[in-house]
Amino acid sequence: MITIYDIAEKAGVSAMTVSRVINNTGRISEETRKRVRKVMEELHYIPNALARSLVSQKTNLISLLITDITNPFYTTLARGAEDAAKKAGYRLLFANSDEDYVKEKDYVDMILSTRVDGVLFAPAGDHSHDNLLQLQKHQIPFVVLDREIPGIDADVVLGDSKEGARNLVAHLIALGHHRIALVNGKQDVSTARLRYTGYKEAHLLHGLALDESLVVHLGFRDFQDDSALNELFQLNEPPTAIFAANNMLAVGVIQSLRQRGLQVPGDISVVCFDDFGPTGAINPFLTVAAQPAYQFGQLGMQLLIERIEGDASVESRRIMLPSELIIRSSTQQLLPLTT
Amino acid sequence: MITIYDIAEKAGVSAMTVSRVINNTGRISEETRKRVRKVMEELHYIPNALARSLVSQKTNLISLLITDITNPFYTTLARGAEDAAKKAGYRLLFANSDEDYVKEKDYVDMILSTRVDGVLFAPAGDHSHDNLLQLQKHQIPFVVLDREIPGIDADVVLGDSKEGARNLVAHLIALGHHRIALVNGKQDVSTARLRYTGYKEAHLLHGLALDESLVVHLGFRDFQDDSALNELFQLNEPPTAIFAANNMLAVGVIQSLRQRGLQVPGDISVVCFDDFGPTGAINPFLTVAAQPAYQFGQLGMQLLIERIEGDASVESRRIMLPSELIIRSSTQQLLPLTT
DNA sequence: TAAAAGTGTGTTATCGATAACTCAAAATTA
DNA sequence: TAATTTTGAGTTATCGATAACACACTTTTA
Numbered sequence A, B: 001m002i003t004i005y006d007i008a009e010k011a012g013v014s015a016m017t018v019s020r021v022i023n024n025t026g027r028i029s030e031e032t033r034k035r036v037r038k039v040m041e042e043l044h045y046i047p048n049a050l051a052r053s054l055v056s057q058k059t060n061l062i063s064l065l066i067t068d069i070t071n072p073f074y075t076t077l078a079r080g081a082e083d084a085a086k087k088a089g090y091r092l093l094f095a096n097s098d099e100d101y102v103k104e105k106d107y108v109d110m111i112l113s114t115r116v117d118g119v120l121f122a123p124a125g126d127h128s129h130d131n132l133l134q135l136q137k138h139q140i141p142f143v144v145l146d147r148e149i150p151g152i153d154a155d156v157v158l159g160d161s162k163e164g165a166r167n168l169v170a171h172l173i174a175l176g177h178h179r180i181a182l183v184n185g186k187q188d189v190s191t192a193r194l195r196y197t198g199y200k201e202a203h204l205l206h207g208l209a210l211d212e213s214l215v216v217h218l219g220f221r222d223f224q225d226d227s228a229l230n231e232l233f234q235l236n237e238p239p240t241a242i243f244a245a246n247n248m249l250a251v252g253v254i255q256s257l258r259q260r261g262l263q264v265p266g267d268i269s270v271v272c273f274d275d276f277g278p279t280g281a282i283n284p285f286l287t288v289a290a291q292p293a294y295q296f297g298q299l300g301m302q303l304l305i306e307r308i309e310g311d312a313s314v315e316s317r318r319i320m321l322p323s324e325l326i327i328r329s330s331t332q333q334l335l336p337l338t339t
Numbered sequence C: 001t002a003a004a005a006g007t008g009t010g011t012t013a014t015c016g017a018t019a020a021c022t023c024a025a026a027a028t029t030a
Numbered sequence D: 001t002a003a004t005t006t007t008g009a010g011t012t013a014t015c016g017a018t019a020a021c022a023c024a025c026t027t028t029t030a
Helices: A004-011 A015-023 A030-042 A049-056 A072-087 A101-114 A128-137 A161-174 A190-205 A226-234 A247-259 A293-309 B004-011 B015-023 B030-042 B049-056 B072-087 B101-114 B128-137 B161-174 B190-205 B226-233 B247-259 B278-282 B293-309
Strands: A061-066 A091-096 A118-121 A142-145 A155-159 A180-184 A215-217 A241-244 A269-273 A287-290 A318-321 A324-326 B061-066 B091-096 B118-121 B142-145 B155-159 B180-184 B215-217 B241-244 B269-273 B287-290 B318-321 B324-326
Touching: A004 A015, A004 A030, A015 A030, A049 B049, A049 B101, A061 A072, A061 A101, A061 A293, A072 A091, A072 A293, A072 B091, A091 A101, A091 B072, A101 A128, A101 B049, A118 A128, A118 A293, A128 A142, A142 A293, A155 A161, A155 A293, A161 A180, A161 A190, A161 A241, A161 A269, A161 A287, A161 A324, A180 A190, A180 A226, A180 A247, A215 A226, A226 A247, A241 A247, A247 A269, A247 B278, A293 A318, B004 B015, B004 B030, B015 B030, B061 B072, B061 B101, B061 B293, B072 B091, B072 B278, B072 B293, B091 B101, B101 B128, B118 B128, B118 B293, B128 B142, B142 B293, B155 B161, B155 B293, B161 B180, B161 B190, B161 B241, B161 B269, B161 B287, B161 B324, B180 B190, B180 B226, B180 B247, B215 B226, B226 B247, B241 B247, B247 B269, B293 B318
Parallel strands: A061 A091, A061 A118, A118 A142, A142 A155, A155 A318, A180 A215, A180 A241, A241 A269, A269 A287, B061 B091, B061 B118, B118 B142, B142 B155, B155 B318, B180 B215, B180 B241, B241 B269, B269 B287
Antiparallel strands: A091 B091, A287 A324, B287 B324
16 A cells, blocks of 8 residues: 555655645645655555544544334435535444344444444434443434434434324324224334324324224334234224334235235225335335435434534534325225125 | 553553453463453443554455445345444445446545445446446455446356346246337446346247337436336337336336326236335335345355455456346236227 | 745654564473 | 573554644845
8 A cells, every 4th residue: 555655755755745735734835746746646645544533533434323224214314314424525334233232232332443423323222322321421422313312412303203193193083993003113212102102192182092902012123924913803893094103014014914815995094104215106005104214314414513523512402303194095984884 | 532551551551461451462461451451441441443453454344335225125235245244343334326436436535545444346337447446456355246347357246137137028928018118227237238138138039029119228216207208108019018127217117107097017017127125015016036135245245355354366256146036916918909 | 134034844743553572570490 | 599481561663644843945024
């Protein structure tokens, strides 16, 4: 690898002069500048970012930690983050926690040793608390995405889970459904809790009694087999509609229903949180509460970069993005029983 | 930030001794080791990877350069790459070229200055040649994914585009179609060329005449509006089936057909290359040539790590992964004209 | 014409870690 | 007991860049 010393020697100047040419700092005669530039090109010199970062205490690296890279919500978010990062001259160090605290912790350690300038952190859940605290202890700026963590005071970009859920359930109620199941994520994730709350509020608001036996607690990525829905369909009065708390659960639900020979929306209506990204457009079918995923990433990155480059002592900001109810063909008016 | 010097001072030893404790090298008495370890924990010491890399000339960073992070093929590939990287102790530096050579070049420059140990490179197309040459010039090991670049001798993991295309088209021909359109990517991308070749071979093999007016050349991400298909449907004898050269184009095609009021497969059959990832399972509809995306990433990463850690002079390897024809409900027997 | 200001460049120390070498004290051997 | 080996450290140089200071030589100013 060519270093600044190789350039210096060949150009007959000191290393410092080369450094000044590279960074356009200090005073350099036009003649020397040209000569150094020429040698740099001849030798295909590329500055060593490691050495530079070691001195400047700045890596221009930002870590993006998400929980599931195959979920279109997060990939779209990643696009937003990447675009904003690139615009500001940062590179993205990528990490995928798989909703797993241990893997997340591993990555946090990596992140700390890499000396990234900041972290865009989509936490696995409440237990991520310790991992975030670890970042705080080492004074690494971070912005929390999508899920709020109790006890952590930080910039955060959230979706309005409660309202989104309320809207979805209200839509079902308006269609005449009153046996609405909720297939939810784990309760140690704020979005799962809030979607549950929204679900309950909608019931309350429309004078519908709540039936806890209609609520299934899984994980956001844990729809393994269709046995998850068995209990629902063994109820005396099974659900006529299902609210899946995210897109991945919806996929599982739909598959499961198909295996049971149930038609959507003919036999049962289905709604879910989160849309399905660009490939979802192939068959826009599910009624969803769509979140502005790209903005999650973009805004989050902007906040983070402000933190990094600006005044770190600014008070924490909390941004809540609305979701949009998109009514498609997976929901329909509850038909009177044809007995 | 705590450094080994802080530890050394507090533990009453030299920095070198601390370094030895960290790396378990050299001879250290059990007593000193314990004392140093204790101080390290007290001060929450985390080694600075930058400084370490500067000395060792190794960053344990691998850059993953893909063309489209919102495409499920690439996200699944990324998962495979990430899993393999993590297993071997590497972190992923992420880059998204958007099928854009200029953006790709920008990232290559970043990559070079970051001194990554290697690059997993899914090139935008033939013009990526110069960017790859740049890596070669600086002796950065890399593995090329998905698209072969003429003139570049390197490890490469490919899908069998020709065979996959042949199978898809043969399937359509077997269903009685003989007016089969191809909506293809740009011809400076090897997969687009090969899928075109496969398309032609299938025609030849089954004694079907080729009609160039049935071939539309777009880009793999370039399905902007449905005017792209106008020409096809203004033909005297319009197609009864369409072969989209990747999943994103298929999305565009399907949307366009829907806008024209055409039923799939009732009015027209559609097939495409690449499947739709986990969320595609919500409504498995398109007949596809599915590629083992996860393996692309995993195998590619394994090859790369072998290159990095092993003998760099090993001859270039070329791995070709088969695709699987999955017949679903977007294709059906061509019905006789009901005039 | 001497002092002051400006210009262009070099020297040295530093960022945080490690490799290579050195060396005193303890343990072992002859 | 003297010579040798082993043990457990410390010192110095280095990775590649930059900050801070130094300094000779011009040019300007009084």
